[in-house]
Amino acid sequence: MTYAADKPVTGSGKVALPAYCMLALTLIGIAVAVYVARGNYTGQPLWCPIIDGCNVVVNSPYSRVFGVPMSYFGFIYYLYMFALAARLAFDPLSSSLRFRAVLYAGVGAATSIYFMYLQLGFIRQVCIYCLISAVTTFLLLFVAIWHFQATRHRVMKR
Numbered sequence: 001m002t003y004a005a006d007k008p009v010t011g012s013g014k015v016a017l018p019a020y021c022m023l024a025l026t027l028i029g030i031a032v033a034v035y036v037a038r039g040n041y042t043g044q045p046l047w048c049p050i051i052d053g054c055n056v057v058v059n060s061p062y063s064r065v066f067g068v069p070m071s072y073f074g075f076i077y078y079l080y081m082f083a084l085a086a087r088l089a090f091d092p093l094s095s096s097l098r099f100r101a102v103l104y105a106g107v108g109a110a111t112s113i114y115f116m117y118l119q120l121g122f123i124r125q126v127c128i129y130c131l132i133s134a135v136t137t138f139l140l141l142f143v144a145i146w147h148f149q150a151t152r153h154r155v156m157k158r
Helices: 010-040 055-059 070-090 096-125 128-157
Strands: none
Touching: 010 055, 010 070, 010 128, 055 096, 055 128, 070 096, 070 128, 096 128
16 A cells, blocks of 8 residues: 655656756757757758758858857857757756756857848848857747746755
8 A cells, every 4th residue: 555645746847847858959059050060060951841051050250269160159059958858857956957058058048049130231131040050049048938937946945
């Protein structure tokens, strides 16, 4: 006979859901960054299915920082966010992880705004992969805030 008191009551399913959403979003970001980075590395033109500005944006002088393509930085960002989301899935109530998820997702969203500004204002072309990355980054920010809010009361009860 099992008593209710013997079962651990954590409710971590609802708390872990945002972390799993973050994992899925980071996989999308990693896939996009790897595809664009491969194009940068090999010099092959990117396939632009909807908006025909990918190659103009990727080959513009604004697409490199200190000679390094932005897709490489994007790959590192998404890889870091993947590791952070994986740790959040195992320790959803960690105050430092929760804060870092919101902070780094916010930095990523601000960076995406800046690069979208460069595309629209200076390059005058839009890259569909950059747009997918920007949307993914904003979704990461929203999910990180969702996780922060979902765990706020549980952290206070500790």
